[in-house]
Amino acid sequence: MAQGPGGSTELISSTDLDRSQEPASTQELSRAGVPLLSVQDLSIGVRVSGRRTVSIVEGVSFDVDPGQRMGIVGESGSGKSLTLRAIAGLLPKPVEVLSGRIEYGGTDLLTMPAKRRRALMGPEIAMIFQEPMSALNPVMRVGDQIAEGPRRHLGLSAKEAGELAVSMMARTGIPDPVRRARAYPHELSGGLRQRIMIAMAVSCGPRLLLCDEPTNALDVTVQLKVLRLLERL
Ligand SMILES: Nc1ncnc2c1ncn2[C@@H]1O[C@H](COP(=O)(O)OP(=O)(O)OP(=O)(O)O)[C@@H](O)[C@H]1O
Ligand SMILES: [Mg+2]
Known part of the structure; x- marks a missing residue:
């Protein structure tokens, strides 16, 4: 149920979204009451022989609305990263x-052609590993790695993407970003590498950011800074 512009109440359901099309806009989703991400009864595992399967994750369901932050908690090996x-x-x-549904913006990710699904990675969905x-x-120099997504997805020139990469690095609090953009990953500390990955993930402005323990490689003092940074970005 959504409030119309004139104050009248109109009924809109998830069936109003055209599911064959690209993911719906945030506005359309809010109007139709459809979550940005919907994971339903998801099971993940390995097919061992023929029909026999060994499941690792079983029956996971959750929704994430636009603008919502959600955390998944579980012991080591419980399947957070695989989810x-x-x-x-x-x-x-x-x-x-193995089974279940993963819908993003009202469209089914699991039945979507692989090429279209890959095209969502960066501008719509990004992951911090x-x-x-x-x-x-x-x-590959870290600046070039950050610039790759904006070049491909936002149609920026090499120069524009390089400048965007440096400004993303500055926004994640990397000191001397122009010089550091020319570094290779092994030349940077764990904390800086984590920031590079965050800069890479947010460089195309995704609507859904999947963070897998994004402060894992950092000192406790830096962890809070990175979480605040993610909140801001
Ligand atoms: N490539 C793989 N092949 C087979 N099993 C795997 C593979 N990757 C992970 N697993 C198994 O899947 C289970 C869940 O792993 P996952 O990495 O999702 O756990 P997690 O909750 O993220 O753990 P942690 O907190 O340690 O990061 C584990 O038991 C792991 O052994
Ligand atoms: Mg994990």
């Missing part, structure tokens, strides 16, 4: 989604 990776379409083989070192390319 986030399933949403991002980045499950490590042979792990796969638990291990910054494994997520960064070791042989």
Whole structure:
């Protein structure tokens, strides 16, 4: 139920959204009362032989509304990272989604063609990984890694994307960002690498940011700063 512009009440349901189309805008979602992300009865696991499966995550359901922050808590090995990776379409083989639904902006991510789903990564959905070192390319300058997304998704020139990368680095609190943009990941501290990954994730202005223990590699004193930074971004 949504309040119309004239103050009258109109009934809008999730069926009003055209599910065959691109994800709905935040405004459309709010009007239709549809969450930004909806995970329903998600099970993740491995197919061992034929129809036999071993499940790792079973029956997970949650919704996230536009602008909402949500945390997932569980012991080590309970499947937090795999749940986030399933949403991002980045499950490590042979792990796969066994059943359930993942809808983003009213569209089904699991049945969407792979190419269209990949195109959502960056401008719509981004992920900050638990291990910054494994997520960064070791042989590419960090500035170029941040610039890659905006070049591809926002159509920026190399120069514009490079400038955006430096300004994103400055916004994440990296000192001397012009010089640091030319560094390789191994030349930076764990804290700086984590900030590079945050800059990379937010560079295209995604609506959904999946954070897998984004302060894991940081000193306790820096953790609070990074959380405040994420809140601001
Ligand atoms: N590539 C893989 N192949 C098979 N099993 C895997 C794979 N990756 C993870 N698992 C298993 O899936 C389970 C859940 O792993 P996951 O990394 O999602 O846990 P987590 O809740 O993020 O743990 P932590 O708090 O330690 O990060 C674990 O038992 C793990 O052994
Ligand atoms: Mg994890």
